Amino acid sequence: MQHCVRASAGATAHHAVGTYRCRLPLLAGPCQRTALPWAHTKLPAAHRTRCRVDCRSTQGPAAAPSLSDSDNEPSSTSGWRPPRPPPPPQGPSPLRQLYKRTLKQLSNLKLALAELAVIAALSAVGTVIKQGETYEFYMENYPEEGRKVLGFLTGRIVVALQLDHIYTAEYFLLLLALLGASLTACTITNQWPAVKVARRWRFKGEQASLARLEVASRVPDARLVDVGRVLAAKNYQVFMKDGQLYGFKGLAGKLGPIGVHASMLLCMAGFVTGALGGFTGSVMIPQGSETVVASALRSASPLAWNPGGASAVIRCDDFRIDYREDGSVRQFYSDLTVLDVDGREQSTKTVSVNQPLRFGGVTAYQTDWSMSALKVKVAGSFVAPEDTAFQLPMAALNGGDSKLYATFLPAEDPALAPPGTAPRGVSMLARDLQTVTFYDSKGEFAGVRRLGSGKPIEVEGMTIVAQEVLAATGLELKADPGVPLVYAGFGGLCVTTVVSYLSHSQVWAAQAGSGVIVGGTSNRAKVAFEQELSDMLGEVPEVLQQAPDLVDGNGKADSSNGSSSGGNSSSSSSSGSKDSKEQVL
Amino acid sequence: VNIPVIENFLSNSCFLILFLTTVYYWLKIGFGGKSSFSFTGLTGYGSALCCLTLQLILRWVDSGHFPLSNLYESLIFLAWCLLLLYIYIEVSTKTLFLGVLTSPAILCLVAFTDFSLPTELQQSTPLVPALQSNWLVMHVTVMIASYAALLLGCFIAIAYLVLSKFFIKTTFVTAPLSSQNTVLRQESFLEEKQKTDIVFEKNDKNLKFLFFLDNLSYRTIGIGFCFLTLGILSGAIWANETWGNYWSWDPKETWAFITWLTFACYLHSRLVGGWTGSKPALVASFGFLVVWVCYLGVNLLGQGLHSYGFLN
Numbered sequence: 003m004q005h006c007v008r009a010s011a012g013a014t015a016h017h018a019v020g021t022y023r024c025r026l027p028l029l030a031g032p033c034q035r036t037a038l039p040w041a042h043t044k045l046p047a048a049h050r051t052r053c054r055v056d057c058r059s060t061q062g063p064a065a066a067p068s069l070s071d072s073d074n075e076p077s078s079t080s081g082w083r084p085p086r087p088p089p090p091p092q093g094p095s096p097l098r099q100l101y102k103r104t105l106k107q108l109s110n111l112k113l114a115l116a117e118l119a120v121i122a123a124l125s126a127v128g129t130v131i132k133q134g135e136t137y138e139f140y141m142e143n144y145p146e147e148g149r150k151v152l153g154f155l156t157g158r159i160v161v162a163l164q165l166d167h168i169y170t171a172e173y174f175l176l177l178l179a180l181l182g183a184s185l186t187a188c189t190i191t192n193q194w195p196a197v198k199v200a201r202r203w204r205f206k207g208e209q210a211s212l213a214r215l216e217v218a219s220r221v222p223d224a225r226l227v228d229v230g231r232v233l234a235a236k237n238y239q240v241f242m243k244d245g246q247l248y249g250f251k252g253l254a255g256k257l258g259p260i261g262v263h264a265s266m267l268l269c270m271a272g273f274v275t276g277a278l279g280g281f282t283g284s285v286m287i288p289q290g291s292e293t294v295v296a297s298a299l300r301s302a303s304p305l306a307w308n309p310g311g312a313s314a315v316i317r318c319d320d321f322r323i324d325y326r327e328d329g330s331v332r333q334f335y336s337d338l339t340v341l342d343v344d345g346r347e348q349s350t351k352t353v354s355v356n357q358p359l360r361f362g363g364v365t366a367y368q369t370d371w372s373m374s375a376l377k378v379k380v381a382g383s384f385v386a387p388e389d390t391a392f393q394l395p396m397a398a399l400n401g402g403d404s405k406l407y408a409t410f411l412p413a414e415d416p417a418l419a420p421p422g423t424a425p426r427g428v429s430m431l432a433r434d435l436q437t438v439t440f441y442d443s444k445g446e447f448a449g450v451r452r453l454g455s456g457k458p459i460e461v462e463g464m465t466i467v468a469q470e471v472l473a474a475t476g477l478e479l480k481a482d483p484g485v486p487l488v489y490a491g492f493g494g495l496c497v498t499t500v501v502s503y504l505s506h507s508q509v510w511a512a513q514a515g516s517g518v519i520v521g522g523t524s525n526r527a528k529v530a531f532e533q534e535l536s537d538m539l540g541e542v543p544e545v546l547q548q549a550p551d552l553v554d555g556n557g558k559a560d561s562s563n564g565s566s567s568g569g570n571s572s573s574s575s576s577s578g579s580k581d582s583k584e585q586v587l
Numbered sequence: 588v589n590i591p592v593i594e595n596f597l598s599n600s601c602f603l604i605l606f607l608t609t610v611y612y613w614l615k616i617g618f619g620g621k622s623s624f625s626f627t628g629l630t631g632y633g634s635a636l637c638c639l640t641l642q643l644i645l646r647w648v649d650s651g652h653f654p655l656s657n658l659y660e661s662l663i664f665l666a667w668c669l670l671l672l673y674i675y676i677e678v679s680t681k682t683l684f685l686g687v688l689t690s691p692a693i694l695c696l697v698a699f700t701d702f703s704l705p706t707e708l709q710q711s712t713p714l715v716p717a718l719q720s721n722w723l724v725m726h727v728t729v730m731i732a733s734y735a736a737l738l739l740g741c742f743i744a745i746a747y748l749v750l751s752k753f754f755i756k757t758t759f760v761t762a763p764l765s766s767q768n769t770v771l772r773q774e775s776f777l778e779e780k781q782k783t784d785i786v787f788e789k790n791d792k793n794l795k796f797l798f799f800l801d802n803l804s805y806r807t808i809g810i811g812f813c814f815l816t817l818g819i820l821s822g823a824i825w826a827n828e829t830w831g832n833y834w835s836w837d838p839k840e841t842w843a844f845i846t847w848l849t850f851a852c853y854l855h856s857r858l859v860g861g862w863t864g865s866k867p868a869l870v871a872s873f874g875f876l877v878v879w880v881c882y883l884g885v886n887l888l889g890q891g892l893h894s895y896g897f898l899n
Contacts, residue, residue, distance in 0.1 A: 115852050122848040129838040129885070169836045282831075326713060333716045355716040356829050367831045480831035488833065492820045499816040503809050526809065529680070529802045 108187035117181045124177070128168040131160060140166060182270045185263050200256050205246035206510040206521070215510065215521030217532050222517040223544045229511050229518050232541050236534070238509065247511040255504030255526065262498045269491030276484030278303045281312070281364075288374040288474040292317035292341070295364060298479055309481035311362025314348065315341040321371060321475040323435050331434075334368055336475040353477075363481050370476025372398060373407040376430060376438065377472065381458075381465040384415050393472070396432070407432050407471075413443070413462040428461045430468070438468040507531050518542075590649045594642055598701045601638035604631055605697055609690040616687045625677075628686050632674050635693075639667045650711035655727045656718060658886065659709045662700040664728070665882075668735035669693050672807075676739075680803065684796075688746055689739065722825035730818035730843070736811030737850065737878050743804040744871035751797055751865060801864055804871060805857070812850045819843050842881035849874045 094102070107113070132139070140157035150156055164171035206212050221229065226247050230240045238249035285298035296312040319337040326332050333354050340348040340361045353359045359366040373396045381389045394409040412427040419425040426443040440448040440461050448461045451468050458467045505526035511518050520539060524531035608631030615625060643663060646654040654660045673689050676682075714723075822840065827833040834840065853870045856862050 111855060111858060115855060118848045118852050118855075122845045125836075125841045125845050125848075128836065129841050133836070330713065331716060332713070333719065356720040356722075358828065358831070365831055367829065369830060478831050482831075485827065485833075489824070492824065496817055496820055499813045503813055527802070527806060529799050530806075 105187045105191050108184050109191045110184075111188075114181070114184045114188065117177060117184060121174075121177055121181065124168060124174055127165060131165050131168075133167060133169070135166060137161060178270075182267065185267055185270075189260060189263050189267070194260065197257060197260065200253060203241075203248055203250070203508070205241075205243065205248050205512075207244075207246050207512050209512070209514060209519055212510060212512060212519045212521040216523045216528065217535055218519070218521035219535075219539060220514070220517050220519050221539050221542055223546065224518045224542045225545050226511060226513045226518055228542050228545070229520060229539075232538050233509060236538055238507075245513040247509075249509040249511075250507065252504040252506045254501050256506040258498050258502030258504065261494060262502055265491050265494030265498055267491075268494060269488055272484040272487030272489075272491055274484070275487055276302075276482045278305045279307060279483045281306055281309060281481040282479065284369070284476065284478045285316075286370070286372055286374075286474040286476050287316060287318040289318055289321050289472050295479060299364075299481065307483070309363030309483075311340075311364035311481070313343050314362060314364070315343075315345075316359075316366065316477070317341060318475050319350075321473045323371070323473075325434070325436060329434070329436070334371060334475075336368055336477070338366065338475075338477075353475075363483070365480050367478040367480070368475065369478040372405070372474045372476060373432060373435075373471050374474045375472040376409050376432070377469045378411070378430075379467045379469060380411065383411070383464055384413065394430070396471070399431075404433060411464070411466070413464060426462060428464065428466065432471055435471050435473060438471075440466070505531065507534075509535065516545075590645050594645055597638045597642040597645070598697075601635050601642070602694070602697050602701060604635045604638065605690065605694045608632060608635065608686075609694050612683070612686040612690050616683060625683050625686070628683070628690075629674060629677060632670055632677075632686075632690075635697075636667065636670045636674070639663055639670070643667065646711055650713070652714050652719075653724050654711070655723065655731070656714055657708060657712065659700060659704055660711070661727065661731055662696065662704070664731045665735055666693055666696050666700065668732045669696070669739060672735055672739055676803070676807070680799075682799070685743070688742065692742060717829055720825065720829070722821060722828070726818060726821040726825055729814050729821060733811050733814030733818050734878055734882050736807055736814060737846070738875065740804045740807030740809075740811055741871045741875035741878065743800055743807060744868040745875065747797060747800040747804060748865060748868045748872060750800065751868075797864070801868070804868065808850060808853060808871060808874075812847075812854060815843070815847055815850065819847060839881070839885045842877075842885050846874070846877050846881045849877045 093099075132143075137157075140160045142157075144151050144155055144157040144160050146156045146158065160166055164173075168174055206215075212218055226242060226245060230242050230247050230249065233247075233249040234240050236251070238251045240247065240249040242248075280302045281299040282302065283298040283300050285293050287293050292315050295314050295316060296308075299312060317339045319339060321334075321336045323334055324332040336353045337350070338353050338359055339350045340359070342348055349359075349361060351357075351359045353366065353368050355368050358368070376394045376396055378392050378394060379389050380392055381387070383390060383392075392411065394411060396407040396409045399406040399408050408429060408431045410427050410429055412425040414425050414427075416425045428443075428448070429441040429445075431439045431441070435453065437450050437452050439450050440459055442448050442461050449459045451457055451459055453468055453470055456467060458465045460466075503526075505524050507522060507524040507527070509520065509522035511520040520535070522531065522535055608628060611631060612625075612628055615628070643654045643660070646660065650656075655664055669689070670693060673685065673693070676685060819840075822843070823833040826835070849870070853867055853874055856867045856870050
């Protein structure tokens with residue numbers, strides 16, 4: 003006679019047959035042998051023979067519906083059919099054989115590890131050797147004679163091995179493609195079938211197989227249902243039949259890596275799409291002027307398709323720089339207007355460094371700026387003696403990393419200067435949009451003026467007021483059709499990487515006499531799993547003896563639970579509670 | 588309220604507290620005997636964590652932007668993450684031993700940050716336009732957190748390698764580390780045993796500890812890898828929003844990618860047949876160096892998109 007346990011008030015009861023969830027206890031009535039309504043389903047004869055042969059896990063009808071459904075041969079009760087002739091013998095075609103062999107080799111883990119290592123090493127080389135420099139740079143820094151770098155690395159070798167642009171070298175890209183092929187092969191051969199295998203499981207009834215598990219223990223004086231209840235309370239999904247139990251948790255952690263690989267493949271697809279299908283370019287638009295977007299775009303490959311925004315026109319209405327008190331830049335702002343082919347305004351936006359402008363598949367980023375002209379008012383120039391306004395074009399000077407622009411105002415008519423000599427004049431230099439520095443004909447420093455202050459300066463017999471610098475905004479234009487794919491891949495990668503961290507824990511148990519043998523394994527969190535299992539087994543209530551009329555199990559069950567749960571029970575305490583039980587009876 | 592003075596006081600007191608905590612852990616493991624969870628040690632760690640938190644908050648208030656814009660602030664944040672991670676590990680695994688290893692390491696980190704870094708680098712400077720974005724908070728935080736987890740995990744793996752040289756010499760060499768069940772097989776299940784014991788024999792205690800270290804380093808590096816993935820991807824998305832280019836093979840980006848590849852190798856190496864215990868730990872030790880190169884080494888070169896306010 004078995005003990006009966008009344009469902010406690012707070013327990014939920016999911017009775018649906020064919021679902022995986024099983025929240026114990028969910029008795030349909032008193033004194034049932036096991037808790038699950040489907041446990042007594044008769045299996046078709048075919049399955050029973052199969053089970054005896056190879057012990058597949060078809061014993062649990064709630065598991066893996068694919069097994070029981072697809073493997074079910076329709077019973078031929080519909081009538082007599084003539085026996086079918088045996089099919090002609092045929093092996094797989096050579097093409098299919100080749101495909102299978104390639105897949106097997108590509109999905110080799112050691113090959114994949116080697117690929118990762120080589121890609122990492124080559125990437126590191128690219129950070130040590132400066133990329134994208136001129137031929138002379140490499141000749142200079144990796145000399146042929148004298149002390150060669152590393153004893154053998156000369157500029158010629160660097161260029162010949164494409165180490166100056168290693169990230170776009172063919173062998174590097176081929177390696178990345180090989181990695182993609184390995185990922186695909188791995189997903190097809192190992193991981194996708196693993197999804198099916200992960201849904202299959204089997205009970206372990208024999209003590210030997212339970213003992214072989216990583217963590218195993220015997221719980222004396224316990225019932226399987228109690229073990230199942232404790233497991234379910236810790237979010238395990240539990241299945242029980244015929245004195246055997248299987249519970250698992252964290253299956254997502256087993257399937258996560260498949261998602262990681264699939265997301266990486268999605269990212270790679272996006273990279274390739276962008277690399278082949280995109281347009282890119284940069285443009286400097288002076289304040290007040292406009293440019294046709296298509297003139298600035300270059301296609302990445304002949305396969306690229308035109309974005310809709312290529313026919314648009316961008317006009318820069320204003321460009322300004324927001325400076326802090328110490329002279330450093332706080333932010334760059336460009337007021338841009340997008341016009342369509344016919345000149346109608348489509349949109350306006352103030353673009354700054356982290357706020358790009360998007361239109362028709364093209365995105366414009368604020369990445370650069372320059373000075374295009376300097377507006378001055380000059381009195382006493384050779385052109386006219388009174389105040390005249392000039393707009394002097396500025397040119398960039400290559401001086402270190404900061405920007406430096408200069409312009410020149412001749413003090414005498416250049417046509418009258420002796421041939422071969424430069425005319426006398428004033429040089430005006432500006433680093434930012436705030437001040438202008440003046441130099442005379444001899445190159446001597448003449449003075450500094452703040453733009454817009456109105457304060458004049460006397461140089462070379464002229465009175466100059468520097469009013470404003472007309473700047474040009476530097477925009478980076480990009481049309482990348484691969485970005486949605488890449489973002490989707492990134493999102494998938496973020497989620498699946500975190501999910502892959504979960505540990506897939508499995509617990510098997512079997513009733514052995516008065517006690518229960520429990521064993522389990524966890525694929526990642528092994529130490530934490532041991533601790534968790536130990537704690538859970540500590541919560542399994544100790545069952546002392548079989549009492550015939552414990553129908554109203556609440557009072558008695560609680561007292562036996564109270565005396566022995568929560569820790570190591572020595573035999574003395576269990577005998578003590580046995581006495582109390584006998585007294586009650 | 589003189590913020591620099593308070594900051595100075597906080598960084599000095601953090602160093603002092605960590606020093607005392609280190610001494611305490613060493614004394615306890617040397618003379619204390621039973622290695623278990625230590626309330627005093629955790630209090631020390633907790634107060635060091637509070638000092639660093641206050642320091643970061645003060646810097647935030649002072650400069651007006653999130654306190655993660657230069658090397659000094661990122662080092663403080665790294666120490667903060669390491670402390671937090673260590674406290675969580677000690678509380679959840681109830682092991683004292685790690686404190687012996689990690690407290691001197693964090694102490695050295697804090698000492699380097701506060702005393703060796705030049706004072707100019709310690710000042711909080713206003714952000715350049717490219718850093719004025721909410722992505723700064725997400726990307727840099729997650730990257731530093733990932734460095735903390737990866738460094739801690741690799742450090743534990745190095746400890747595993749060192750200790751396994753000691754332990755494997757003295758105990759039996761042939762038993763593979765993951766088969767704790769060899770002991771169980773010998774015992775009969777029909778014997779009465781204590782209900783909650785997962786049984787290990789006493790002379791297996793060293794192997795059990797090595798197994799614990801191995802698994803702890805695996806899990807810590809695992810979580811570090813998750814964060815690293817998130818960090819790299821958020822950096823890529825941020826770069827796309829700012830410059831239209833999600834990957835430009837900048838040295839820092841490339842080294843983060845190399846770090847990612849190294850730890851992907853580590854995580855996969857456990858699946859290769861026959862690689863248990865020491866061989867993945869060797870990969871992790873190599874990964875330790877890779878993380879340092881990625882974090883500090885690249886900035887010392889001073890080129891690329893990540894050279895804001897470092898040794899240029």
